[in-house]
Amino acid sequence: MRVGGEKRYALLLAAEDSDYVKKVYGGYFNVFLAAFGEEGEIWDLYRVIEGDFPDINELQNYDGFVISGSPCDAYGNDYWILELCLLLQTLYAMEKKVLGICFGHQVLCRALGGKVGKSYTGWDVGLRKVSVVKELAPCCFLDELGEIPASLSVIECHQDEVFEVPLGAEVIASSDKTGVEMFRIGSHVLGIQGHPEYTKDILQNLIDRLLNMDAIERGFAEQVKFGLQTAEPDRKFWEKICRNFLKG
DSSP states (O other): OOTTTTOOEEEEOSSOOOOEEEEHHHSHHHHHHHOOTTTTOEEEOOOOOTTTTGGGGGGGGOOOEEEEEOSTTOOOHHHHHHHHHHHHHHHHHOEEEEEEEEEHHHHHHHTTTEEEEEEEEEEEEEEEEEOSSSSSOOOOHHTTSOOOEEEEEEEEESSSEEOOOOOOOOEEEOSSSSSSEEEEEETTTTEEOOOOTTOOOHHHHHHHHHHTSSSHHHHHHHHHHHHHHHHEEHHHHHHHHHHHHHHH
């Protein structure tokens, strides 16, 4: 139930907490809370990857939902992914605010009728400059940001991407690597391919884990790490976009 006039949000966590994130941040929930949460709000955690979903009768009590990244494929048919797609279709019908990050961006797109798949150009890991579309249709949460820079740096870590956005969706940003870096439907659906919530140390630990799993090559990993030493993501602006969307 909603308590007083406090806004209430749910994080739909589609990944297990890594040992590093548990040790340093106490889990991904705290990473998202630090990035998007504000004083006086209630945030609930649902570990959807473990089959933990919000009760359908509770959905109306939330002001917004955030879907995290995941090591799983958004086009996969694991039971929890199919259940997540159904939940997202329900939230869309209710016109609830839903923000998808990385896997979340892709699964949101899939659930609403778009197309996702493995990138033809391989992994995108590290800092990526994302170009914002110049002529955007009027949209309250974007208009409130004032002047949006022509390009924004964001941390990326994915090998899947959105090929086709759902009907009625508008592509807001793209990059030289990925055609759909950000899309929206009205003012209640927003997908972001990058990781606004990630800090550089989280990505560096992730790179080490991908290296240990032989998912990426050492030369590539070293190149990405060097890039992280010499540049910064535009975290504050990305956080502003996400907070404006969820709370605007």
